[in-house]
Amino acid sequence: MFKIKTYNAISPKGLERFARDKYEVGAAVDAPDALLLRSHKLHGEPVPGSLLAVARAGAGVNNVPVAEYGQQGIVVFNTPGANANAVKELVLAGMLLATRGILPGIAYAQSLGHMSDSAAMHALLEKEKSKFAGGELRGKTLGIVGLGAIGSLVADIALSMGMKVLGFDPALSIDAAWRLSNEVQRMENLPSLLGRSDYVSLHVPALDATRHMIDAAALAQMKPGAVLLNFARETIVDPAAVLAALHEGHLGRYVCDFPEPGFAEEPKIIALPHIGASTEESEENCAVMAADELMDYLENGNISNSVNYPAIRMDRTPGATRITLANGNVAGVLGHVLGVLADAQVNVLDMSNRSRDVLAYNIIDVASAPDAKVINAIRAVGNVIRVRVV
Secondary structure (H helix, E strand, O other): OEEEEEOOOOOHHHHOOOOOOOEEEEOOOOOOOEEEEOOOOOOOOOOOOOOOEEEEOOOOOOOOOHHHHHHOOOEEEOOOOOOHHHHHHHHHHHHHHHHOOHHHHHHHHHHOOOOOOHHHHHHHHHHHHHHHOOOOOOOOEEEEEOOOHHHHHHHHHHHHOOOEEEEEOOOOOHHHHHHOOOOOEEOOOHHHHHHHOOEEEEOOOOOHHHOOOEOHHHHHOOOOOOEEEEOOOHHHEOHHHHHHHHHOOOOOEEEEOOOOOOOOOOOOEEEOOOOOOOOHHHHHHHHHHHHHHHHHHHHHOOEOOEOOOOOEOOOOOOOOEEEEEEEEOOOOHHHHHHHHHHHOOOOEEEEEEEEEOOEEEEEEEEOOOOOHHHHHHHHOOOOEEEEEEO
């Protein structure tokens, strides 16, 4: 029986995916095979020797020591795209809030709650409503930085609103390119996108390479009065530079999902409490995807949506025993492993090998179950990190 330790509130729809006769699931599980979590921080926590995998029910994995776990043969999964629709809808709301006088209009209407004369109230509202006039999105240009699952959906909804859409993503995958509308104009660099956009929406991961990618220099390249939207990660934007650009009058508004000290006093900032993925549907989608990823890995050794190991899957060979192997991505490891199997007269029926950066992963279906001596011999091969018989 596999053991899944949970952190945070995981949607029951995800937890229900684990068959009770195969899985023990809960917050009090000891010696877990896998962890299923949302925002719980694993940095600095002891790593159980039993741990094989971690699934983050969400896209960002900055709460997981990804590289360290990879070196220990622990596969880290995330759920890209599961919360994409929720974030897309909030980006649209952010653009509307930044463009129309919605929030000050609501505040003004609520301030008239003391009035008892309906006719007088309506007359006053008619007189004052011009103070809350705004603009329309139609015909404006939206620049999207990051064209993955969320960015492509934001592009679609912006196009449906009659906006022009520019996109920049130097790491655009083939799958993402297929999803992207041909009406999106690809930009070759970030400055060219910033200089032509009335709105700029950020949808890149939190990496060393993206830390403060929107700094004082980038903000200076934006169109005067443009709106910056950040529903990705707080580290992508330099908050001090944003405040300075707003005070100088160059940046029109900043809409984000990540409040910072000093933001509350700035009327041109709309800061939400990190609710981009906080919908019932999003949490269900993330939990279901994370559970399915864990089950396929634990039961079959297949990997999808990992952030530290390559995507790899292989259909089970009927009657075969499956061996999975995580190793450092150096020459000769797989050859040595196959040599161990050949010396033990264990026949290989099918196999698949993939690599990602410094790590590699192999699935090997063999005709007969190898004994402990053979598995230990494989573990002894140089640069082998983890061996499993699945």
